[in-house]
Amino acid sequence: RKEVEQDPGPFNVPEGATVAFNCTYSNSASQSFFWYRQDCRKEPKLLMSVYSSGNEDGRFTAQLNRASQYISLLIRDSKLSDSATYLCVVNLRNNFNKFYFGSGTKLNVKP
Amino acid sequence: EPEVTQTPSHQVTQMGQEVILRCVPISNHLYFYWYRQILGQKVEFLVSFYNNEISEKSEIFDDQFSVERPDGSNFTLKIRSTKLEDSAMYFCASMPGASYEQYFGPGTRLTVT
Numbered sequence: 678r679k680e681v682e683q684d685p686g687p688f689n690v691p692e693g694a695t696v697a698f699n700c701t702y703s704n705s706a707s708q709s710f711f712w713y714r715q716d717c718r719k720e721p722k723l724l725m726s727v728y729s730s731g732n733e734d735g736r737f738t739a740q741l742n743r744a745s746q747y748i749s750l751l752i753r754d755s756k757l758s759d760s761a762t763y764l765c766v767v768n769l770r771n772n773f774n775k776f777y778f779g780s781g782t783k784l785n786v787k788p
Numbered sequence: 789e790p791e792v793t794q795t796p797s798h799q800v801t802q803m804g805q806e807v808i809l810r811c812v813p814i815s816n817h818l819y820f821y822w823y824r825q826i827l828g829q830k831v832e833f834l835v836s837f838y839n840n841e842i843s844e845k846s847e848i849f850d851d852q853f854s855v856e857r858p859d860g861s862n863f864t865l866k867i868r869s870t871k872l873e874d875s876a877m878y879f880c881a882s883m884p885g886a887s888y889e890q891y892f893g894p895g896t897r898l899t900v901t
Contacts, residue, residue, distance in 0.1 A: 709888045720879055720892035721831060764831065768888055773819050773836070774844035776890065780830040 678703050683765050683779035694755050698782045700765030701747045709768040710748045714761045755786045790814045792893035794880050800899045804869050809896045811863045811880030818885035822865045824876040870900045
């Protein structure tokens with residue numbers, strides 16, 4: 678079973694739309710959760726960490742559901758520049774040494 | 789803003805040759821990582837490095853791979869005898885330790901012919 682699973686998409690949405698992605702993780706010992714953004718042939722860049730209470734950064738909201746072992750990312754008022762692949766990343770409790778990446782969800786925002 | 793740098797941006801090598809990929813992590817960071825991403829596939833963990841030694845390595849990181857931090861700034865990944873299937877983008881990342889947030893370099897595209 679994969680450590681981290683994501684719907685690969687693509688999600689094709691018009692500008693201004695709200696879109697949500699989910700990511701499930703298999704290990705209940707997972708402690709830290711992140712969303713990264715990766716543009717084509719570029720490095721992953723941290724979008725936001727995901728806190729237990731949920732957190733918001735502008736148009737982006739991340740939620741964590743430990744009981745069901747998933748995290749979500751909501752993007753409101755989508756911009757063309759949001760087009761990218763969104764990577765879910767998890768880390769096990771008290772372990773700085775290894776991070777598990779999902780395969781990513783591709784988002785295409787159309788004019 | 790400090791950033792992770794990697795050289796070269798693109799390396800072409802023949803099968804069986806040795807390659808060294810170089811990274812300069814952010815200066816006050818404590819944890820260092822190498823990842824690879826085969827075209828169209830997910831980012832895969834290779835190895836983590838802390839306190840001048842390997843902390844953890846994946847099953848991909850076999851005897852053909854090694855890492856070094858020779859001078860306190862550079863962090864290198866060596867592949868001793870490259871195979872065609874080593875062709876991928878190799879990303880270096882560093883992390884301060886006060887948080888779990890990793891910062892990635894721009895990557896080295898390795899092409900093995």
